[in-house]
Amino acid sequence: MIDAVDRTLIGLLMKDARASNRALARAAGLAESTCLSRVAALERRGIITGYHASVNLERVNRGVEAFVQIKIRPQALGTVSAFCDELAELPEVLRVFLVTGASDIQALLAVASPHELRDFVLSLAQRDEIADIRSSIVYLSRQSPQVYIPA
CATH class of the missing domain: 3.30.70.920 (Lrp/AsnC effector binding domain/regulation of amino acid metabolism (RAM) domain)
Known part of the structure; x- marks a missing residue:
């Protein structure tokens, strides 16, 4: 199950997969260490499966x-x-x-x-x-x- 914070982080990463942890933390209203562990947990759980380049x-x-x-x-x-x-x-x-x-x-x-x-x-x-x-x-x-x- 994911919560509102997870949804926010996923949405931010879908808009900009190259966003820094600092920018993600600010936008989500989290401490940088909390943001880093939340994103890592989303990756471990298979919710975030990768980061991709968009090609013209x-x-x-x-x-x-x-x-x-x-x-x-x-x-x-x-x-x-x-x-x-x-x-x-x-x-x-x-x-x-x-x-x-x-x-x-x-x-x-x-x-x-x-x-x-x-x-x-x-x-x-x-x-x-x-x-x-x-x-x-x-x-x-x-x-x-x-x-x-x-x-």
């Missing part, structure tokens, strides 16, 4: 984002977890989701161009376990700076 994909020549929806053949559904693991290892893939609905898997990709997306989809479509594959290019994306954590 266009500046690293991966400015075309797309979702690829994949339907797995019924006889291959037993291997869907391993397939997701393999998919996640591909350099174009940012995230992989096992979902309900018309598709079984959704993958978020970042590639250099629509042509590269087409080549990726055509290459993936050759896999025997895939029954259907579709893609949707992302025109606009926004990310929330925080995750809502209920009291």
Whole structure:
């Protein structure tokens, strides 16, 4: 269980993962030693799992984002977890989701161009376990700076 102080610290770190312990302590109204131990406890408990850099994909020549929806053949559904693991290892893939609905898997990709997306989809479509594959290019994306954590 987390309390209001934990929620405050998590929110501050989600806005700025590089914030110093001193800045976090001030913003949360804590002593620096208390703040340090609270953040360490959140890490130990697996609530904070890492600190990440946010990358401008266009500046690293991966400015075309797309979702690829994949339907797995019924006889291959037993291997869907391993397939997701393999998919996640591909350099174009940012995230992989096992979902309900018309598709079984959704993958978020970042590639250099629509042509590269087409080549990726055509290459993936050759896999025997895939029954259907579709893609949707992302025109606009926004990310929330925080995750809502209920009291």
